[in-house]
Amino acid sequence: MxxxxxxxxxxxxxxxxxxxxxxxxxxxxxxxxxxxxxxxxxxxxxxxxxxxxxxRVPPTNRFDALFDNQVYDLIDLPSVKVDPLKFKDTKRYSERLKAARAKTGDEDAIKVAVGKIGGVETVVAIQNFFFMGGSMGMAVGDGIIAGARHALKIEAPFVMFTASGGARMQEGILSLMQMPRTTVAVQMLRDAGIPYVVVLTDPTSGGVSASYAMLGDVQIAEPGAMIAFSGPRVIEQTIREKLPDGFQRAEYLHEHGMVDMVVHRHEMKDQLGTVLGLLMGGRHTRRAAE
Known part of the structure; x- marks a missing residue:
């Protein structure tokens, strides 16, 4: 049998x-x-x-498409306290984190790497929308600050790819505190003359758009990306008017001077290489020669 x-x-x-x-x-x-x-x-x-x-693109695929010859090194990011407020809604926050980590294989919604783009050594931070909607919590804030500090240390430009629904509600005021903390990190780069370039991807909203996402020396957006503080439905319900077509999309913001350029993903690496080379003013070639 x-x-x-x-x-x-x-x-x-x-x-x-x-x-x-x-x-x-x-x-x-x-x-x-x-x-x-x-x-x-x-x-x-x-x-x-x-x-x-x-x-939307996972961070690893984005790194592979950006860096020369797909060669880069991930930067170790500081660990933060898990579930500092012991938050619970329909699930415990600790359970949501565990599920997101199992799904993505990442510790949190940000990864930072260093490598060359168009021959320019660059620090790149990428938010992962697949990890709890790319929400900004303490880990994301610390990751951006760690990336900015590394860029200062090696005198390399810092590129930030944003993709987020905003602050992480499960961390309350601790997530909102990342707005001024990351703003200070950007100012540190500016004081040192280090370029800070932001690439806005779909979606970029909430506290992220109200802080480091809109502070770049150069603001680049991907085609069709939704860039806003509040979603169009919330605005329409508030003002009781119909919004224009394409409102809060990358092309609309470009037409109204909110972003400098809209760049196709296939052209992003070359465009970034050109921008970074111009912003660094040949500093990277002099360092290589030395």
Whole structure:
């Protein structure tokens, strides 16, 4: 009986019931609804080949697309106290953190690395929207400060990729305190003459847009990125008026002088390399020669 159940039955089931298509084989575009082969979607830097919609990108994929020859070193970030307020809603905050870490493989919603972009040694910080919506808590604040300090130490420009729904409510006032803390870190860079470039990706909102996200020496945005403090629905309900088409999108902000340029993801590396080279004024080439 064991031979029949353990060997014959599975073989028959395999023939009669062929394996279903894996769930992660295809990606459905959020903009046009077209189905895209997942491997092609990732190879295209998470940009839809049909409508050019820029989807959200995990930090590792972003680093690989930015740094020369995909060579970079991650910077160790300081650890922070887990669940300092013992917060609980429908779940404990500690449980939400544990689930987010298991899902993404990251400790929190930010990663910082150093490498060369267009030959310019650069410190890059990237917020991970897949980790609790990229929300800004103590770990994100400390990560940005650590990145800024490393940029000061090696005299390299600091590039910040934002992707966040705002401050992390589970950390209360401690998350809001990251707004002035990161603002001070940006000012430290400015006082030292170190360039600070911000790349706004979809979405950038809340306390993030009200602090370090809008303080760059150069403000770059990805096409179609939603950049705002409050969402359009909240504003419409408040002012009881219909907002213009494309309001709070990257192109609208560019037309109204809120961002300096809107750059396609495929051109981001080259554009950043050009901007950083101009801002550094040849300092990186002199240091390399020395």
């Amino acid at each position: 064991s031979w029949l159940t353990n060997y014959v039955k599975p073989k028959l089931q395999k023939v009669l019931n062929p394996r279903e298509t894996p769930d992660n084989l295809w990606h459905k575009c959020k903009s046009c609804g077209q189905m895209i082969f997942q491997k092609e979607f990732i190879a295209n830097q998470y940009v839809c080949a049909h409508c050019d919609h820029h989807d």
